[in-house]
Amino acid sequence: MASNLTRRHILGLGALSTAAALGFTRIGAASAAAAEPAAVPYAPAVVVGSGYGSAVAALRLGQAGVRTVVLEMGRLWDTPGPDGKVFPSTSAPDHRSMWFRTRTEAPLAQFLWLDVVNRDINPYPGVLDRVNHGAMSVYVGRGVGGGSLVNGGMAPTPRRSYFTEVFPGVDAGEMYGTYYPRARAMLGVNDIDPAWFESTEWYRFARISRKHAHNTGLKTVFVPNVYDFGHMKREAAGTAPRSALAGEVIYGNNHGKRSLDKTYLAAAVGTGNVTIETMQRVVGVRPDPAGGYVLTVRTSDVTGKVTQVRELGCRQLFLGAGSLGTTEILLRARETGALPALSEQVGRGWGPNGNVMTARANHLWDTVGARQATMPALGIDDWDNAANPVFAEIAPLPMGLEHWISMYLAITRNRERGYFTYDAATDSARLNWRREQNTPAVDAAKNLFDRINRRNFTIYRYDLFGGNRAFADDFTYHPLGGCVLGDATDTYGRVKGYQGLYVVDGSLVPGSLGVNPFVTITALAERNMERVLADPR
Ligand code: FAE
Numbered sequence: 147m148a149s150n151l152t153r154r155h156i157l158g159l160g161a162l163s164t165a166a167a168l169g170f171t172r173i174g175a176a177s178a179a180a181a182e183p184a185a186v187p188y189a190p191a192v193v194v195g196s197g198y199g200s201a202v203a204a205l206r207l208g209q210a211g212v213r214t215v216v217l218e219m220g221r222l223w224d225t226p227g228p229d230g231k232v233f234p235s236t237s238a239p240d241h242r243s244m245w246f247r248t249r250t251e252a253p254l255a256q257f258l259w260l261d262v263v264n265r266d267i268n269p270y271p272g273v274l275d276r277v278n279h280g281a282m283s284v285y286v287g288r289g290v291g292g293g294s295l296v297n298g299g300m301a302p303t304p305r306r307s308y309f310t311e312v313f314p315g316v317d318a319g320e321m322y323g324t325y326y327p328r329a330r331a332m333l334g335v336n337d338i339d340p341a342w343f344e345s346t347e348w349y350r351f352a353r354i355s356r357k358h359a360h361n362t363g364l365k366t367v368f369v370p371n372v373y374d375f376g377h378m379k380r381e382a383a384g385t386a387p388r389s390a391l392a393g394e395v396i397y398g399n400n401h402g403k404r405s406l407d408k409t410y411l412a413a414a415v416g417t418g419n420v421t422i423e424t425m426q427r428v429v430g431v432r433p434d435p436a437g438g439y440v441l442t443v444r445t446s447d448v449t450g451k452v453t454q455v456r457e458l459g460c461r462q463l464f465l466g467a468g469s470l471g472t473t474e475i476l477l478r479a480r481e482t483g484a485l486p487a488l489s490e491q492v493g494r495g496w497g498p499n500g501n502v503m504t505a506r507a508n509h510l511w512d513t514v515g516a517r518q519a520t521m522p523a524l525g526i527d528d529w530d531n532a533a534n535p536v537f538a539e540i541a542p543l544p545m546g547l548e549h550w551i552s553m554y555l556a557i558t559r560n561r562e563r564g565y566f567t568y569d570a571a572t573d574s575a576r577l578n579w580r581r582e583q584n585t586p587a588v589d590a591a592k593n594l595f596d597r598i599n600r601r602n603f604t605i606y607r608y609d610l611f612g613g614n615r616a617f618a619d620d621f622t623y624h625p626l627g628g629c630v631l632g633d634a635t636d637t638y639g640r641v642k643g644y645q646g647l648y649v650v651d652g653s654l655v656p657g658s659l660g661v662n663p664f665v666t667i668t669a670l671a672e673r674n675m676e677r678v679l680a681d682p683r
Contacts, residue, residue, distance in 0.1 A: 186440060189215040192460040194428045194441075194475065197292025198664050199651030200466030201410035202329075202671035207464075208417030210679050215458070216411075216420060217443060219427040219467075220245070220288035221271050223295060223398060223407070233273065233398025236520070237546065241268040243397040245275035245288045246450050252396070253285065253503065253621055257545070259609045271425065271448055273398045276621070277470055279577035281584075282498060282564070283621040285396075286468055290422055293468070293664065294405040296396050297623070299373040299521050300539060301335040302661040305529065309666075312656060315637045321669060329668035330370075332413075334404035338368060338375045338523045346382055348391060350515035352524040354508060355540040355552045359526045362601040364594075366526055369539065369662075373521040377402040393544045395520035410668075428475060429573075431463065432484040438646060439463045462682065465629075465641075466651040466671075469496065473566050473628030473653050474575035476641070481568035487643035491633035493566035496577065497657020498622030500558030502584070502591040505543075505607040505616075506599060508550040518544040526554070526594070529660060534590040535559045537661055551607055555623070558590040563657050566628060584619040591617060624663050629653040631670070639674040640683050648678055 191207050193200045196218040207214040223232050227242060234240045239250045250264045257263060274296045277284045287293040303326050310318050343349050356366045373390055380386035381402070389401035399405070414420040430442030438461040445454040465472040476492045479485035508514065519542060526538040538556040543549065564579035599605060606616035629635060631654040634642060639654055641647040650671045652663060659666055 186457040186459045188459040189213060190460065191215070191462045191464065192217060192439075192441060192458060193464040193466055193650075195219075195292060195465070195467035195471055195651065196290045196406065196411060196422060197287070197466055197468055197651060198294065198406065198667045199649075199654075199671040200292070200464065201406040201414065202668055203464040203466060203648075203650045203675055204414035204420045204422075205410050205417070206672075206675040206679060208414045208419040211419060212462075214414075214420045215460075216414075216422040217426040217428055217441075217458075218290050218422060218424050219446075220273070220290065220424065221448075222290045222422070222424050223273060231400050233394060233400050235393045236396055236544070237393050239265050239267060239397055241270035242272050243267060243274060244272040246271065251276045253618070254543070254610055255612050256610055257549075269450060271446070271450070274396055279579065281581040281620060282577060282579040284470055284498075284577075284625045285621060285623050286470065286625070290411060290424060291406040294372075294403075294407075295398050297664065298395060298539075298541075298662075299371040299403055300662040301330065301333060301370045301372050301665045302525070303330070303665055304659050304661045308529070308660045312659060313631065315632045316670075316673070321673065325669040325673045326665065328672050329665055332410060333372050333665065333668060334374070334409055335370045335372055335665070336375055337370050339379065340368070342375075342379055343368070343523060347515055347517050348378075348382060348519040349523060350513070351518050351542055351552065352522070352540045354512050354514050355526075355554070356524060357512075358506075358552070358598050358602045358604070362598045364526050364528055364598070366524055366540075369523060369525050371521050371523065372404040373399070374402050374404060378519060378521070390519045390521045391517070393520060393546070428467070429478075430484065431475060431479050433644070434459055437461065462646045462648070464648045464650050468651055469625035469628050469653040470575070470577075472649055472651055476629060476634070476649075477566055477568045477575045478573065481570070485644060489634045489642045491642075492629055493568075493575065494563070494628070495630035495633060495656045496564040496566065496579070496625070496627040497560065497562065498584075499624035499626055499658055499663060500556075500560040500587045500590070501619075501622040501624055502556045502558060502587045503541075503554065503611065503618040504556065504591055504595055505551050505553045505610050506595065506604050507607050508552055508604060510550065512550065513548050514543075514550060514552065516546055516548050518542040520544055528594055534593040535660070536590050536594045538591070538594065539662070551610075554595070556587075556591040556594065557624070557660060557662070558587040559658060559660065560584065560587040560590075561658075562586060563627070581620070588617045588619050624659075626652050626655040626659065626663060627657040630656045638677040640678065645683055648674070650674060
């Protein structure tokens with residue numbers, strides 16, 4: 147990564163802290179050029195959200211000399227709390243862990259059926275949110291960097307044949323030749339040293355799962371990551387502060403992780419053209435009769451109190467609020483009549499990337515180790531299985547004790563799709579997803595892990611997910627779709643029916659990718675931004 151972290155990034159990082167520390171920055175007189183409308187504060191380009199799609203948009207706009215404001219509803223995570231750390235660990239969650247909750251809602255709710263995982267906390271704009279939509283809950287990151295703050299950093303590229311199936315209208319040659327490599331380089335994707343992987347106690351859990359997969363005749367692959375594996379090695383050696391080796395992941399990593407605030411966003415701010423404003427939630431968008439758009443933006447404080455509602459004008463609007471956020475903004479605009487020409491496809495084509503979590507109980511001699519790195523490094527790749535394609539990441543369960551559990555996040559090929567409807571009473575988008583729609587995903591995962599269990603004489607764990615279930619199919623880490631490329635937008639994310647309005651995030655992906663999604667979201671945003679800057683429409 148050092149080669150990608152240029153002086154400009156570092157300058158940007160400083161600027162990032164300063165700009166966002168100011169919280170709300172007025173874009174007023176200083177920025178209003180003569181040709182710009184005077185009635186409301188104005189920026190030539192506004193980017194909503196600061197996850198992967200937004201970060202690419204902000205950087206490429208900034209480099210093109212376009213003055214850009216990024217509006218993020220969460221906070222900037224750069225200030226240590228009383229414990230001297232920016233983020234809490236998974237074993238000691240506090241108010242920083244979750245977005246305005248009185249109790250944490252970790253994906254793994256129990257251990258030995260006991261409610262020992264979650265904790266009571268004070269409401270605060272914490273870094274992880276679980277948005278509950280009945281039969282499906284969606285985990286998302288909140289703050290400057292979006293999902294990059296809380297995710298497991300796994301950075302695989304989907305196999306080309308499946309990418310082509312998912313995106314028939316996208317030139318795969320360009321993606322695999324230009325945009326994927328560009329995204330990987332900018333994100334700081336790196337590989338684990340195989341020799342270290344084989345020898346370290348921190349990945350014993352993965353080696354045990356690999357042994358059982360190989361016994362079953364299954365293939366495993368190393369999965370690249372944006373966590374700096376060099377740093378991790380130094381953590382193990384005791385020469386660097388611990389993060390992945392200290393149980394940190396879903397509530398943020400204090401070290402080692404190349405989250406977007408350290409890569410794309412730092413570089414964006416470093417262009418001198420990009421400002422990031424935190425605790426700013428975009429709730430409305432309408433066309434400006436003079437051209438462009440007017441946004442309604444709510445500013446909140448850390449208690450959640452709305453301290454200001456304001457309007458902000460822009461010529462170009464880039465929506466990167468994630469699958470849930472972007473879809474909600476557009477659906478609300480269509481259904482309230484603010485943007486009536488939006489396609490009927492807005493709100494459609496949503497899927498959880500076939501996510502299913504499961505766990506197996508190992509024999510007493512197959513210890514997984516009390517010490518486990520939080521960053522997954524290995525996956526079981528059975529995607530070529532025509533009847534039941536599954537890519538299963540071998541997930542850690544770092545509880546600080548030997549528990550003999552092998553855990554997995556299976557990505558399956560579930561063709562079921564959900565859709566969003568606008569609920570006027572709550573002024574929000576509601577996801578329509580029935581529990582049965584996950585049956586194909588559970589069946590595929592069960593098919594794979596039944597084979598592994600049979601061959602290794604092992605069984606499932608039923609004590610971890612609540613309701614004596616072996617498969618957790620009621621939440622996803624990978625919300626995808628809602629404003630699908632080529633349906634709600636053209637083939638470059640330009641929203642149908644409106645000029646100067648773009649979608650840049652995971653809502654473009656039609657519900658499934660076959661692997662963890664952020665590298666693809668980033669690469670697609672790189673491709674689309676290149677075109678949009680050349681041909682804005
Ligand atoms: P995203 O990163 O979600 O960013 C959207 C941003 O917009 C957020 O910062 C929001 O706070 C903000 N926002 C939303 N609404 C508004 C609004 N109205 N106004 C202003 N701001 C708003 O979007 N993916 C992988 O590839 N590998 C992994 O290992 C992996 N692990 C994961 C683990 C966890 C626990 C979670 C939650 C996700 C994981 N993911 C992983 C998924 C990945 O983080 C996700 O696909 C991307 O973050 C989605 O990127 P977007 O740009 O779509």
